[in-house]
Amino acid sequence: MSGVLLGRRAALGLALGGLALPAQAHDGHHHGTAPAVAAGGVARLRGALPDVRVTDAARQRRRLVSEVIGPRVVAIDFVLTGCAALCGVVSAAMAGAQEILGPRLPREAGLLSIGLDPLADTPEALAEYGGRFGAGPGWSLVSIAPPALDDVLRRLGGPQPGADHAPMVVVLDARRGEIRRLLGLPAPEQIAAAVAAALDGRGPAA
Template structure:
């Protein structure tokens, strides 16, 4: 499968530049704190890059609330058997969240019609109280999120279990930037640590889709 992707549109490219600028403007001290932040133990042994890693445990099919106030099951309805790129957001984050969301927007544009049918994007709110549907909807609009990009709030009682199953950050603590590409059918994840480019996210989704056909 070809790894070349269409160029980013002007809106996505501008969003990525603005997001990266916001992350840099946060200052070296805050960057240092985030770089040494905690992730769940399942992620600590994971190699960087896009190598596939088998899930150690099942992902809870939690009943989440999305940015449109819909109550949906995370695994069976939001993921829906598709390959999904997942990031973890705080809607009031002043550092790298905007940069990662801009990269997700670029991946959305690059993947085009493959989204919804075969793949999707999911942003999980790390603050179960601050990530209200209204806040998530406003945040999603800033990045031009389309219908294949879901923003969800996981109930506090299940958030930690969901994050742990994905090897994601620990809720309530400073978190390391990452995007997780999940294939729920093959029970595999591919983790992109740091702030990935739109091409890296899209190419990792393509790699997961290709693995299904191999």
């Protein structure tokens, strides 16, 4: 097992261990304790996801659906790059899922982190944030300007932009108009399994 993988798993363990602290010890982006992980069933998108322009960590302007997501199944988390609490725990789990999904990235599957604060989550901040978690070629980090951000989050069933929010990961199959919401603090294995289930649901022609 590589030292990089060991380092990421150790970081995830430390992050999860930090959750034993009282809720008030975390920064102000999250209130109270995290809800228990609940891997809900398959749900329909709240209308087609708009193909809005986004800015990624490399300062490239791209279309969200046609260029960033494409035909893939994508696991999405919602981040505040300045958050020192639960955002990092979820992103560490995304890093673990990246390792598990391995060769399925980036052709079949992908990871996507959406910044919740268009002012603070700049391309530079997103690049630094992604670097902390070893984001590879299959993992995009993007900023979306309001009001398009509000619309994207609403359709995904995500949190309010820039607001306190409960942690979650949304696994999206835009081609089929389906989402799987993992509420709370999903393990890397749960994220990877939800992505695999969505891919399997497409059948052999996927």
